[in-house]
Amino acid sequence: MKPRMLLAGLCGALASGALIAAEPQLTVAWRDKPPYHYLDNGVPTGFLLTRARAIFDSAGLNARFVSEPQKRIWANFKHGATNYCSISWYRLPEREAVAQFSQPFHEDLPHTILIAPRAAARVKAHTSLNSLLADPALTLGVVEGVSYGPVLDAKIKTSSNTVMSRTVETTQMMRMLTVGRASYIFVDREDWEYFQQKEKPGQSILHYDMPDMPPGLKRHIVCSRDVPQATMNKLNQAIAATGGIFNPGHSQPAK
Template sequence: MKKMQIRRFIVACLCIPLSSTVYAEDVVTVAWRIKPPHQYTVNEQPQGILVDRVKKVFSLAKIKTQFVEEPTNRIFYNFKNGRKNYCAFGLYYVAERESFAQYSKVFHRDPPQTILVSPAAFKLVSAHLTLTSLLADANLTLGVVDTSSYGPELDAMIKASKNKILRSTTLQANMARMIAANRASFMFVDRKDWEYLKKNDEHVRGASQIDLPDLPPSQNRYILCSKDITAAQMQRINKAIQKVYVATSDN
C-alpha cells in the first residue's frame, strides 16, 4: 500500500511542470510607439485600435505581458542588442529585420498611404500626375520620419528619390506639423493617422491631402519578437492572431 502511494505521489509531481509550462514563462515586454489612432496614451495607459488588438492576442496566447512606450529607434536598438522576452507590434515587414527578430502572421492591414502637402508647395506637388514623377522633382523636399519604414516598396522609392530629403526622428504627427509650416514640401502618411490628426491637431490644418494612382497598395503590419521567444510561443501568438484578425472588421 505504501509503495502504491509513493508511486502515485511521484507521478503527480512529474505531471505538475507539464501542466503549468504556459504559466511558468517569463513576462514578455511589449513595446509600442505613439501613433494615434492606432496607439496612444490616456492617463498614462496605452489605448488605441492596435493596442486593444494586441492585448487580445497575448491574452488568447496565454502569455503574460508588460507594455512599454518607446520610440522606434529605441525599439530597434533593443532588438539588435539582443533584448530578451521582447516584442513590438504594428510594424511593416522589412527583410533585414529577420536577422535579429522574428515576424508573426499578419496582424493588421493598412489602406494605401496618402500624401500630405504643404500650403506653399501645393501647386508644384499637384502638378505631378504620378508618384514616379513627383519623386523625380529635385525642386521639392520630402519629409521622412527616420528609423520608421513606409513599407518595402515605398522605402525603395524614397531611397531612389531625386527630391531633397528632410529626415527627422520625430513622431509622424510632428512631421505633419512641419509640412503644414512649410518646412518640407510633402510627406507620406497613413490615412487613418491623417484623419485623426486633422480632427484633433489644429497645427496640421494648413496641409492638404492628395492621392496619386501609382501609390503602393495596402501594407501588412506584424508583431515582431526577439529570437528567444520560443517556437511554441510564436505558434500560440499566430493562432491568436488568426482568431482576432478574423473577428475585426477594419482590415
C-alpha cells in the same frame, strides 16, 4: 493506484506546473503612433494596441506592455534583447534578420500624400510617384527610423527631392508640414484622419492621392529570437481566434 505511482504522478504534475509558472514574462513594446497606439491623457490606448492586448490575452501569455521610441525598439532587437516583442510592424528583410514575425493581424490602406499649401501647385503638377520624386525643387519630409514599405523606401532612397529626415513621430512631422518645413510627406490614412480630428489643421495642409501609390502593407507582431516557437504558435493561433487579419477597407475597428 500504488503509492509509488501516485507519488510519481504528483511529482510530474507539480513539475509541469512549476514550468508553466516559471515561463518568463514578455515585454511588449509599442511606439507612439496615433490612432494605432498612443497615450490619451496618460492612458495607453489605440485600436491596434487594444487588438494586440486581446491577442496576448487570448494566447495566455504573461505580457507587460511598455511605450518606447521606434529607434530604441529596433536597437533592442539588434542588440539581443530577450523575452522581447513589439507590435504593428511591416515585414522587411532587414527586420527578419534580427527578429521573428507572427502572422499578420492588420492590413493598411495605401499611403496618401499631404502637401504644404505653398507647394500645392508644384506637387499636383505631377501625376506619378516617379515624376514627383524626380523633382529637385521639392522637399520631402521623412520620419527617420520607420519604413514606408519596400516600394516607397526604394523610391525615396533614389529621389531627387531634398529629403528632410527627422527623428520625430508622425504627428510632429505633420505639424512641421503646417509651417512649411517640407513640401510634402507620405502618411498612413489613419494617421491623417486622426490628425484632422484632433488638430483641425484646416487649409494649412492639403490632401492629395496618387493613382500609382503602392498597396497597403500588412502589420505583424515581432519577437526576439529567443522567444520559443511554441510561443509564436500561440500568438498565431490567437490572431486567428480574435478575427485574423483586419483590413480597414472592409470594416472599421473601434477606436
